[in-house]
Amino acid sequence: KAGVTQTPRYLIKTRGQQVTLSCSPISGHRSVSWYQQTPGQGLQFLFEYFSETQRNKGNFPGRFSGRQFSNSRSEMNVSTLELGDSALYLCASSLVGDTGETQYFGPGTRLLVL
Amino acid sequence: GQQVMQIPQYQHVQEGEDFTTYCNSSTTLSNIQWYKQRPGGHPVFLIQLVKSGEVKKQKRLTFQFGEAKKNSSLHITATQTTDVGTYFCAEDSSNTGKLIFGQGTTLQVKP
Numbered sequence: 067k068a069g070v071t072q073t074p075r076y077l078i079k080t081r082g083q084q085v086t087l088s089c090s091p092i093s094g095h096r097s098v099s100w101y102q103q104t105p106g107q108g109l110q111f112l113f114e115y116f117s118e119t120q121r122n123k124g125n126f127p128g129r130f131s132g133r134q135f136s137n138s139r140s141e142m143n144v145s146t147l148e149l150g151d152s153a154l155y156l157c158a159s160s161l162v163g164d165t166g167e168t169q170y171f172g173p174g175t176r177l178l179v180l
Numbered sequence: 181g182q183q184v185m186q187i188p189q190y191q192h193v194q195e196g197e198d199f200t201t202y203c204n205s206s207t208t209l210s211n212i213q214w215y216k217q218r219p220g221g222h223p224v225f226l227i228q229l230v231k232s233g234e235v236k237k238q239k240r241l242t243f244q245f246g247e248a249k250k251n252s253s254l255h256i257t258a259t260q261t262t263d264v265g266t267y268f269c270a271e272d273s274s275n276t277g278k279l280i281f282g283q284g285t286t287l288q289v290k291p
Contacts (some may be wrong), residue, residue, distance in 0.1 A: 099277040108225070108284060109268065114277035122276040156222055163277030166211055166230065171222040 067093055070159050070172035078178045084145040086176045090158035091138050095170075097163030098140040100132060103154040105173070112155075115140050116163050144177075152179045184209075184271050186282030194290050199256040201285035203269035210273040212252040217284070218265040226254075228272075232267060259289045 071090045078152050091098050099122075100112040111124040115134035118124040132142040138159075144151055154176050185204045193199050203212065211230045215223035227236055229245035229252060236243045242255045256263055267284045270279040 080230070089190070089194050097277045101279075101281075109270075109279075111278050111280070122274055122278045124278070127269040131216075141221070145242070158223075158275060158277075158279075163275070165272055165275045166228060167272075167277075168225045169272075169277065169279060171215075 068168060070157060070170050072155075072157055072172040072175050073176060075173065076178075078180060079147050080180050081147055083147050084143065085147060085177060086141055086143045087155055087177075088156075089140045089159075089172055091140070091157075091159030092170055094143075095159035095161055096138050096158045097167075098138065099139070099158045099160075099163070099169065100142050101156045101158065102126070102154075103156060109156070111114050112142065114163060121163070138178060147179045149179050152177060184269060184280050184282040186269055186285055188285055189203055189283060190208050190286050192288045192290065195261060195265070196258050199259050199263070199287055201254050201267050201269075201287075203252045203254075203282050205250050205271065208249045209252075210249075211271070213270045213272055213279070214243060214252075215270060215281075217266045217268065222267075223268060229264075237268050256287075259287070261289050261291050263284050263287060264289050 098115045099114040110144045114122040154174045156174045158171045160167040214226040217223045233260045234245040266284040268284045269282045
């Protein structure tokens with residue numbers, strides 16, 4: 067099976083712009099979680115989607131949003147970019163997101179905000 | 181809120197030396213997962229521990245879950261340069277795909 071894929075892999079934006087990142091989960095996986103990784107804050111949970119519904123959300127401002135499509139592919143959007151949004155954005159998929167399921171991470175999208 | 185503390189933050193060892201990273205929580209953990217992230221890579225699942233006092237081994241890696249399920253450790257025997265990377269512990273208890281990660285321990289191995 068193909069692994070989790072994320073596009074684009076690298077992105078440079080300027081402050082105030084908005085960005086959309088895409089994640090395709092492993093075939094058959096219906097849960098997609100998003101994480102932000104920065105040197106200072108480490109890996110932080112953004113949100114999780116299952117069957118096109120957001121089930122869980124981390125402590126991020128409303129500028130961070132996401133959605134999931136009927137084929138389980140997910141997108142996340144960040145509006146009004148700030149310098150501090152520069153980070154590696156990782157998505158992870160699992161079958162249904164139950165406790166104890168292995169999460170498989172994609173390669174990430176590295177976002178640089180200038 | 182939930183917090184998982186991981187120490188040390190960095191560890192430099194000579195190839196062949198042992199390495200241990202520790203993960204601690206103030207609350208009882210339902211389970212603990214361990215991930216490895218190579219430089220420039222993404223987290224890769226290593227193992228999950230569920231039972232109190234559980235010990236699991238993967239070749240030179242030994243994972244332990246404390247009796248009170250509030251701490252866990254990862255021990256690498258006789259490190260090799262291929263062990264370089266950042267090791268994360270993570271709690272998974274939400275039933276909705278949310279992992280709470282420790283800060284990670286970055287291991288450097290000098291050949």
